[in-house]
Amino acid sequence: MGKLKEKDVELFLLENRDFFVNHPAILAEMDFEEEKGGVSSLLQRQVARLRDEQNKLTGLLSNFLETGKENEILFSKIRSLVLQILDADSHEMTKKVFESSLKKDFQIEACSLEFLDQKSLINLGDATNLNLLKSEVFTGTFNIKNLKTFFNSEKIKSAVVASFNYGEEKFGLIKFGSEDPIKYLGEADVTFVEFLRDVLAVSLKRLNHNV
Known part of the structure; x- marks a missing residue:
């Protein structure tokens, strides 16, 4: 050409x-x-x-x-x-993999999964003035007293807290915390925690039946 x-x-x-x-x-x-x-x-x-x-x-x-x-x-x-x-084949293993993955893979500064009976959850709700028996995700800048109650630390400035029921008077409590006061203010965090809460509830109910 x-x-x-x-x-x-x-x-x-x-x-x-x-x-x-x-x-x-x-x-x-x-x-x-x-x-x-x-x-x-x-x-x-x-x-x-x-x-x-x-x-x-x-x-x-x-x-x-x-x-x-x-x-x-x-x-x-x-x-x-x-x-x-x-x-996971036990409550202890569920707690271990949950906390480990969130800290390592999702860089959550402070996170924990706790197991409580109904009375303990009600007492915690009374101490923080939150109705933790409700299927609700609490997020944002909690007051200093509540943050210290949930995390036993004065460094945490914002948090996400959610409880869920997985059996008769059996409850789980998810807690995310950050030293950044504006870290947990968005809807994305609520959606993420709601998803994890539902997965945990299903898995732990299954473990109850296997006991």
């Missing part, structure tokens, strides 16, 4: 006047000499707009791919945790 001549390109563009309309990405990559006013100036503005849109699309695609990669990693970690919980 012979070398393409400029005249050939000119003729092609004249015969295909909608070429750049159908291929705007090519136009965005072209260079034009700067002139004031006229068709050339209008074309430069159009090219600048196309380049800006192309950059935005490229940025969105990069963010999408990065988010997809992060979500894939998160899904893998959650799946691993769920399988470990379901594979």
Whole structure:
């Protein structure tokens, strides 16, 4: 194939006047000499707009791919945790794999899973002025007294607390804590804890039947 001549390109563009309309990405990559006013100036503005849109699309695609990669990693970690919980053959093992995975894989600063009877849970609720018998996730910046009651530490500034029932007068208590006062303020944390709470309840009920 012979070398393409400029005249050939000119003729092609004249015969295909909608070429750049159908291929705007090519136009965005072209260079034009700067002139004031006229068709050339209008074309430069159009090219600048196309380049800006192309950059935005490229940025969105990069963010999408990065988010997809992060979500894939998160899904893998959650799946691993769920399988470990379901594979646990005792309350002690459930507690161990739960706390270990959250600290290692999810970087939760302070986390614990406790098992209480109904009376103990009611007493804890009275001490913190929270109705822990309700199927509710409490999150945010608790007062200092409550944080110390839950975590026995003055370093914790925000937390997530949720209880669940897994048998007659048998309850579990999930606690996440952070030294960052705004760490646990979003709905995402509530959804995550609700999911873990439901998985734990199912697994522990199964262990009750196996006893």
